[in-house]
Amino acid sequence: MESQKQVLERLRGAFRSGVTLPVHFRLTQLEAMMSLFEDNETQIIEAMHEDLAKPKFEAVLSEIEIVVNDICYAISNLQSWMQPTYVATNLATKLDDCFVRREPLGVVLIIGAWNYPLHLILLPLIGAIAAGNCAILKPSEISRATEKLLAELIPKYLSQECYAVIRGGAEETKTLLENRFDHIFYTGSQSVARCILLAAAVHLTPVTLELGGKCPCLIYGRLDMKAAAKRLVWAKFFNAGQSCVAPDYVLCTAETRDALLPFIKETLESFYGSDPQQSPDLGRIVTDRHWDRLLELLKKSEGKIVIGGESDKKTKYIAPTVVVDVMESDALMQEEIFGPILPILTIKSLDEAIYFVNEREKPLALYAFSDESQVVNTVLERTCSGGFCSNDGIVHMSLPGLPFGGVGASGMGNYHGRWGFETFSHKRGCMMRSWLLERVNVLRYPPYNESNLSWLRWATTAKKKGWAGCSVM
């Protein structure tokens, strides 16, 4: 079996040969990725089920469809993305061609996560392939079945010269990071992200970090309670709450909470039946360790459980749980929950809610539920987050036109759609100067004099809006 270094050298050799540059190659690889999904839908759903008891519905939407859509999007747009973009010039450079080329970076490393084990590693790969890079995939060892499936399918469908899967745990990842990559794309936790940044600094490798945090959900003002409850419940309990953009906690007034709770109960029942443990549509916690962590949080919490609270260690089951009267100092408020437990904190005013949110790290997503556009706008204007969605949760990340990424502690960089292509490209500014008009260049040469300077100043001034800008020279 090849060592990590050998794999990396092989991929670097392939990149240097220029094989990934032609659009035809990239399209073929993307089409092969599409076939990977089309031919193996059953195995994929099975692997998801084994790893997370992921319901088929969720696996199809959040692991297959979303990736396949992005592949289609890349295939239809790749030719245009690859075109150089010509830019406006000033008078001094009117006869020159100025354009931006998008060029591949080289060999990139994509480190996946276990909660959406296929999506979080293959969606970035689409951008990497589209941009003409070679790539090493390091799937999460926690989602074992998917890791095994990826190790089997990737070499079967994609060029083995250019793309490789490396398996392993923390030790192997640490060793992998000692190597030099041209970009590192990491999805996961803040603590590991710091290690990744430190490793990247040694080689001046740019990184994209898709992290997490506590995504607040502010519910305020006039509301369609029923619709709000449905959307909130769907977004929270999808994948048993194990989504980096799941609404982590709710901020609302006591009145809103009291009005909302019956609808939440009703929605949970319509989604998962009277005994959610029997529903085929609710996921499970990924490992015993994660299950223990969540139960510990619930135990330590000083809030009141008003819905759910049941659990079963053997099946790693936790019922959709809602906890009220949660204070800022509560155990549930000290870390990202990443599970099917929804704390509701009461506030008295919108200002208080906004203040609360702004006292904390910038989240990956922020949600505002309200029928009053004034409320939504106020929250949008006065807070900061990776992404924002009003009156719904999670869905903003399914739009390929929107960049998906964090800010501050929730990450840096972004991807999805064209943004993935841009993330894995170098934007090279190019200027093709004309050989002519060397006499104009005289203005800039020594010996220097004032009148030349005035001409140059005039010629290089930024174009004003609406000015036709004639080429005097």
Add this chain to the structure above:
Amino acid sequence: MEKQVVDGLREVFQSGRSRPLQYRKQQLGALHRLITEHQEDIEQALKQDLNRNTYNTSLFELISIENDIKLAESEMADWAAPRPVKKNLNSALDNVYIKPEPLGVVLIIGTWNYPWAMILQPLVGAIAAGNAAVLKPSELSEHSARLMKELLPLYLDKEMYQVVTGGVPETQELLRQRFDHIFYTGSSMVGKLVMEAAARHLTPVTLELGGKSPCYVDKNCDIAVACRRITWGKFANCGQTCIAPDYILCEPSIQDRIVEEIQKTLLEFYQTDPKSSPDYCRIINTRHFDRVLALMNECTIALGGESDRSQCYIAPTVLKDVLPHFKIMQEEIFGPLLPIVTVNGLSEAIQFINAREKPLALYVFSSDKTVIKRMLAETSSGGVTVNDVLMHYTVDTLPFGGVGNSGMGRYHGKHTFDQLSHHRACLIKSFAMEGLNDARYPPLTAARLRKAKFFMQHRLCSCSGICVWAVIATLLAIGLKDNVP
């Protein structure tokens, strides 16, 4: 002290003072006045720091800053406005856009070779994007640093923008604080330390570093014009420019002609004694003087070579037949020494370049389009100017930055604004059309799954006008129903 500065700026930033565009424009206007009202003082400081003359100062620093300010003032409203994006069927009736937002408090670390441009150009973008900023000018260009510290608070809001001066200890202390972005211009070695410090706080960075920018001169070109342009770009600021052509690659047959043309040009630019030309600069200090001089050791001097340590003067120097293993080819020169390395044609030149770190700039002189095409397609660099040097820097619509060892991120014009903003993805939905959402809710049925997949696709978004109306009508019909079978 540094912590207090940053905490203070953060508090004022969080109060929302820099959100209104009017405020940002006011600050930019004030910055503009600072430059125009104190142009002479700035020129004087640069003369003392680098023996830079007034012409060079305007050309290389002040004009770019002024242009950036004017551009930001006139375009800011467009840059800061929400940017709508393509939707899929699910979101056909929602508002979907990217909202540029300020990051918070940014740290801008400048460098000594263009002490004003390297700090103020990023600052223009930082202000336009609505951030607060700490400026740390290089202590090596000490007169400029002192002047900047004195002038900035007289023009800009000192509760939002502050200058911190000092050397390595002060910079290290600053780097321990938490910033929302660090913009560093300087060497790759220090760039790594900056990135390491930023890692602690998960702070994103822009690193404008350096490297050896190669200059390939094809035998098929107007060698006289090429050499004039190269001479200008190489010896301006005494070679102390991050995108100066570091070394020349050419075929042995044209080496002597190149030397001849450079000699002619040097005479024209700086006359017989560059030391007494008012247009020729000096090396920043004796440490760099000694470093640069030592690089000449193994080399054959074709032109120049004279020096005077008391003035930190090194004559414009051309070295011929330089071999790849010479010391001068192991580090960025950053001085007025121009080595010529001979290669047997374009392929060898490309191989030579690709065997080394990706440079900040790459230059190719040729009248042959295929040569240019190959050079562009088969190499990588931060930026490129073909048939001239430095000039891609002056076009503010081009993103300026490095790749690999020469840096990460980009700026100039709108690119600075974008680099120092957070692009927040926004989806504004209403509670209406709940019928559409039913498709995604459990319990799973085959029909629901089919519908959910249909609405997620964007393949249908590029349909014609009539088709779009049909789609919207269908959506309205489905969306207004409460239940979906």
